[in-house]
Amino acid sequence: MKDFKVLLISFIEVITFLLTSFGGFLRNISPPDQVGASYPTGILSFLLLIVLMGISAVARNRRRVSTTHWMTAGGVLFLVALGSSFFYPYVLSAYTYPHAEQVSQRSVNASDKYLTPDGRQYKLANPGASAEDLVHNLPDGDIWTREGIEQAGLLLTASYVALVLAISGAIFCLLEANLSGRPEQKVSAASVANRAP
Numbered sequence: 001m002k003d004f005k006v007l008l009i010s011f012i013e014v015i016t017f018l019l020t021s022f023g024g025f026l027r028n029i030s031p032p033d034q035v036g037a038s039y040p041t042g043i044l045s046f047l048l049l050i051v052l053m054g055i056s057a058v059a060r061n062r063r064r065v066s067t068t069h070w071m072t073a074g075g076v077l078f079l080v081a082l083g084s085s086f087f088y089p090y091v092l093s094a095y096t097y098p099h100a101e102q103v104s105q106r107s108v109n110a111s112d113k114y115l116t117p118d119g120r121q122y123k124l125a126n127p128g129a130s131a132e133d134l135v136h137n138l139p140d141g142d143i144w145t146r147e148g149i150e151q152a153g154l155l156l157t158a159s160y161v162a163l164v165l166a167i168s169g170a171i172f173c174l175l176e177a178n179l180s181g182r183p184e185q186k187v188s189a190a191s192v193a194n195r196a197p
Helices: 002-028 038-060 067-095 117-125 131-137 146-180 189-195
Strands: 096-098 106-108
Touching: 002 038, 002 146, 038 146, 067 096, 067 146, 096 131, 106 146, 117 131
Parallel strands: none
Antiparallel strands: 096 106
16 A cells, blocks of 8 residues: 555656646646636646556556657657647637736637627627727626637637646656666656655
């Protein structure tokens, strides 16, 4: 039982390091709180833990998984991460708008398809109106339908989770590729975490 605890603690340390490194970048780009951002960022810790444990379990059987396999998996995940790194900012700018008081904070908006009748009427009268214009000129809750806000939130959350999982999976696979190139040392990403101070 003690070995399980040590292994789990080492995995958690790797995940914590990943999510807090680079100035906490991955946490800082999470969807706005209006989406319930604490949920995706919280669940991501568990999902990353599962991904790391899965990769580490596969890495234990060195006879079946070669460096080439790790490089291929890491390369595929890198391409997914690359695509996601362009898609997520697009979704974030399309479905959120900055607060007037604090530009660093954002709120969720839906697409024009989900405008309420008042919102649609305002948009027809002002075709170039942005989400910020709608918010400043219409009462709260009378701009987009609830369904539209929920769909925008779901798209934001899904694209964020895909981005972080792809980045993390690529890092874990490429780390295993680097470690599997040393046959004289039976090391894995988890064993490296165990030796970290």
